Amino acid sequence: LIIGENDYPDVVLEVDYTTDVRPGKLVLYEAWGFPELWVIVPPGATRRRPAGVTIHRLVNGRFQSVRTSGAFPGWTAKEIHAALTEPVSSAATYRVLERVGRALGEREGTGPDDDPLWHVLGKRKLAEGVAQGRAEGRAAELVATVRSLLRARGKQVSDAFTQRAPALVR
Numbered sequence: 775l776i777i778g779e780n781d782y783p784d785v786v787l788e789v790d791y792t793t794d795v796r797p798g799k800l801v802l803y804e805a806w807g808f809p810e811l812w813v814i815v816p817p818g819a820t821r822r823r824p825a826g827v828t829i830h831r832l833v834n835g836r837f838q839s840v841r842t843s844g845a846f847p848g849w850t851a852k853e854i855h856a857a858l859t860e861p862v863s864s865a866a867t868y869r870v871l872e873r874v875g876r877a878l879g880e881r882e883g884t885g886p887d888d889d890p891l892w893h894v895l896g897k898r899k900l901a902e903g904v905a906q907g908r909a910e911g912r913a914a915e916l917v918a919t920v921r922s923l924l925r926a927r928g929k930q931v932s933d934a935f936t937q938r939a940p941a942l943v944r
Contacts, residue, residue: 777806784845785810800830804837810845811837817859827851847877
């Protein structure tokens with residue numbers, strides 16, 4: 775990124791492991807005009823610098839600390855910290871990301887169908903679902919045929935056969 779030549783990103787992410795960015799770097803980010811800065815202090819921080827996210831939004835040329843992101847509508851500092859520092863994303867984090875994604879889509883006038891990758895993945899999932907449905911249908915048809923043949927020959931067929939037989943066909 776070349777300041778003054780390239781478009782700015784919506785958010786600058788500063789991971790603050792050892793030094794507090796507020797005394798020096800914050801004024802630089804402000805002077806450069808970045809619209810939003812997230813300062814993340816990872817878990818295991820000190821009492822002086824507790825773990826968390828601080829969102830700084832540029833308002834009239836000055837950074838103001840805010841609770842929610844302007845770039846990602848409704849995403850709170852606490853939720854951002856959880857999403858970026860959880861070893862494995864939780865169900866709660868997925869719900870938050872879905873909420874933020876919907877809000878972002880509404881703001882931008884887009885949705886999942888406008889995303890080429892999501893569109894391809896959706897088609898793939900649909901094809902997989904159709905194939906699975908066909909396989910299950912064939913298995914059920916085969917089980918019904920075998921059951922009918924056995925009954926026609928005077929053989930008793932238990933309900934357990936009907937329940938377990940589809941697994942044998944796959």
